[in-house]
Amino acid sequence: MISLKACRNCRFITDQAKCPRCGGEVSRECQGYLVVIDPDKSEIARKMGIHASGRYALRVK
Numbered sequence: 482m483i484s485l486k487a488c489r490n491c492r493f494i495t496d497q498a499k500c501p502r503c504g505g506e507v508s509r510e511c512q513g514y515l516v517v518i519d520p521d522k523s524e525i526a527r528k529m530g531i532h533a534s535g536r537y538a539l540r541v542k
């Protein structure tokens with residue numbers, strides 16, 4: 482697992498101190514990794530409420 486951070490709000494993975502997508506707080510304690518290329522065709526993305534392509538953590542503490 483790469484030491485990246487994930488947004489507590491939208492789970493977007495970033496290496497920045499704040500989420501570049503929603504400005505939310507980021508956490509280092511994230512598990513799993515999901516790449517969403519086409520959110521409309523991805524069942525997992527839909528279940529997780531992801532509406533934009535990108536990299537996301539499956540779980541954020």
Ligand SMILES: [Zn+2]
Binds near residue numbers: 502
């Ligand atoms: Zn966010």
